[in-house]
Amino acid sequence: MKFxxxxxLKNICGENVIVAExxxxxxxxxxxVLNESAKYLFEQVNGKDFTxxxxxxxxxxxxxxxxxxxxxxxxxxxxxxxEAGIME
Amino acid sequence: MEKTCRQFLExxxxxxxxxxxxxxxxxxxxxxxxxxxxxxxxTVLLLVADGYATLPVELQPSRDIQFxxxxxxxxxxxxxxxxxxxxxSLSRLMNSNGIRTVLxxxxxxxxNYLNPQSRGCxxxxxxVGETHFEKAKLLIxxxxxxxxxxxxxxxxxxxxxxxxxxxxHRVAELMxxxxxxxxxxxxxxxxxxxSGDFEVWNTDGYDINLPPVQFNVLYVFYHFLNHxxxxxxxxxxxxxxxxxxxxHAGQFxxxxxxxxxxxxxxxxQWKVFAQIAVDYLGLPxxxxxxxxxxxGRRARKAFDMMMKYGNFGRTQQxxxxxxxxxxxxxxxxxxxxxxxxxxxxxxxxxxxxxxxxIVYTFHxxxxxLKGE
Numbered sequence: 001m002k003f004x005x006x007x008x009l010k011n012i013c014g015e016n017v018i019v020a021e022x023x024x025x026x027x028x029x030x031x032x033v034l035n036e037s038a039k040y041l042f043e044q045v046n047g048k049d050f051t052x053x054x055x056x057x058x059x060x061x062x063x064x065x066x067x068x069x070x071x072x073x074x075x076x077x078x079x080x081x082x083e084a085g086i087m088e
Numbered sequence: 089m090e091k092t093c094r095q096f097l098e099x100x101x102x103x104x105x106x107x108x109x110x111x112x113x114x115x116x117x118x119x120x121x122x123x124x125x126x127x128x129x130x131t132v133l134l135l136v137a138d139g140y141a142t143l144p145v146e147l148q149p150s151r152d153i154q155f156x157x158x159x160x161x162x163x164x165x166x167x168x169x170x171x172x173x174x175x176x177s178l179s180r181l182m183n184s185n186g187i188r189t190v191l192x193x194x195x196x197x198x199x200n201y202l203n204p205q206s207r208g209c210x211x212x213x214x215x216v217g218e219t220h221f222e223k224a225k226l227l228i229x230x231x232x233x234x235x236x237x238x239x240x241x242x243x244x245x246x247x248x249x250x251x252x253x254x255x256x257h258r259v260a261e262l263m264x265x266x267x268x269x270x271x272x273x274x275x276x277x278x279x280x281x282x283s284g285d286f287e288v289w290n291t292d293g294y295d296i297n298l299p300p301v302q303f304n305v306l307y308v309f310y311h312f313l314n315h316x317x318x319x320x321x322x323x324x325x326x327x328x329x330x331x332x333x334x335x336h337a338g339q340f341x342x343x344x345x346x347x348x349x350x351x352x353x354x355x356x357q358w359k360v361f362a363q364i365a366v367d368y369l370g371l372p373x374x375x376x377x378x379x380x381x382x383x384g385r386r387a388r389k390a391f392d393m394m395m396k397y398g399n400f401g402r403t404q405q406x407x408x409x410x411x412x413x414x415x416x417x418x419x420x421x422x423x424x425x426x427x428x429x430x431x432x433x434x435x436x437x438x439x440x441x442x443x444x445x446i447v448y449t450f451h452x453x454x455x456x457l458k459g460e
Contacts, residue, residue, distance in 0.1 A: 013154040014145060019162045023169050029162060031155065 002049050002088045032084050052078055092122045099139030100132055101370040106202045108142040120149040129398040131324035134161055134206040167209035174252045175212055176294040187224055190215040190280050196298040200331040211253035217281055221258040261311055264447045279303035302340045306348055313357050320397025330371040337375040363387035386436045419456050
């Protein structure tokens with residue numbers, strides 16, 4: 001998996017928001033709000049290829065959380081990112 | 089000055105100069121919808137947004153407003169990229185066919201801003217000159233991709249390509265009286281054709297000619313003055329001018345500028361807008377030629393007109409009844425609004441307004457008699 005090129009993270013009104021810039025994103029006008037953990041993951045893997053397992057490892061290293069919950073949350077997150085159109 | 093307007097100016101100045109907006113001005117609350125509406129009418133929304141971003145979070149506008157503004161910022165940023173791409177393509181087309189081009193206003197002025205992408209995006213004004221005008225028109229038409237209708241005036245040829253409005257200029261600007269216009273065209277040719285002493289801006293790997301600074305500080309001023317006197321302007325045009333003066337402070341000759349202003353009869357007008365630039369928009373006074381030169385209430389009247397009319401008069405036009413469809417009733421409608429406009433202008437520039445009105449009425453009558 002990989003995020004599309006030109007995504008940048010901004011702080012708008014205290015919230016973490018992804019917007020897309022660049023000519024390749026000329027038709028992409030969405031803005032995506034991320035919670036803290038999604039923001040963390042985005043910052044770690046933006047610009048690189050990554051897998052769901054890598055995202056799970058990152059979360060397990062950072063937070064004290066049950067593995068099954070992390071797996072479920074990452075799956076949901078990847079699905080929402082794909083639906084939002086921010087994946088290549 | 090009314091509170092919303094004061095707050096709007098506070099934020100605009102902060103965005104324009106990269107300073108911090110004074111939080112005390114917002115302690116007693118702000119009508120953010122009104123401020124944002126003003127910012128849109130004056131085409132300075134993102135500068136105002138840059139300004140409110142410097143306020144403590146608790147004094148900033150609501151989440152809803154900020155998200156809408158940021159959505160606009162994304163579209164504006166993309167518009168800048170598209171515009172720059174088209175600009176390079178157009179320049180390349182002209183230059184490779186032996187036509188030297190000079191980019192007037194627009195993206196050339198945007199680069200004087202702290203963040204060029206905070207300037208509202210517009211169109212491409214490309215000076216090609218009288219000699220190459222017909223060839224330039226032919227080239228752009230042969231190139232294809234034009235959308236909608238094109239049009240031509242004494243000043244330029246207008247078309248749309250890739251969603252971007254393009255104006256190929258045969259002349260940079262026109263003056264109302266024939267003898268003034270002859271002098272102005274000679275002055276323009278001296279700077280844009282003969283001298284070749286351009287500023288060069290490299291964008292997307294291509295060199296774009298920009299007008300010499302000595303020409304530009306007066307040209308940008310006269311261009312917005314012309315629009316102010318005919319349809320109305322917004323503060324965006326003044327912001328362009330102050331950023332140009334600030335960025336190029338010390339790079340043009342003040343005496344030569346004074347001589348040029350005098351020869352075109354523009355000293356009283358310059359003084360009015362000089363006062364607005366310094367007192368309202370915060371340009372350092374040392375960077376404004378002819379300041380202080382008190383223009384008194386005239387500067388305030390001019391400022392009020394800009395706030396009322398909006399960008400190219402659109403705010404005021406939106407509040408008017410629509411133009412009647414009939415030929416003569418339509419002409420009368422335009423004449424009526426021209427009279428009203430000139431009555432307001434008379435209080436600011438009495439002599440020039442009378443001259444302009446006579447010229448306007450003369451030309452309008454000739455056109456009406458010909459049935460054009």
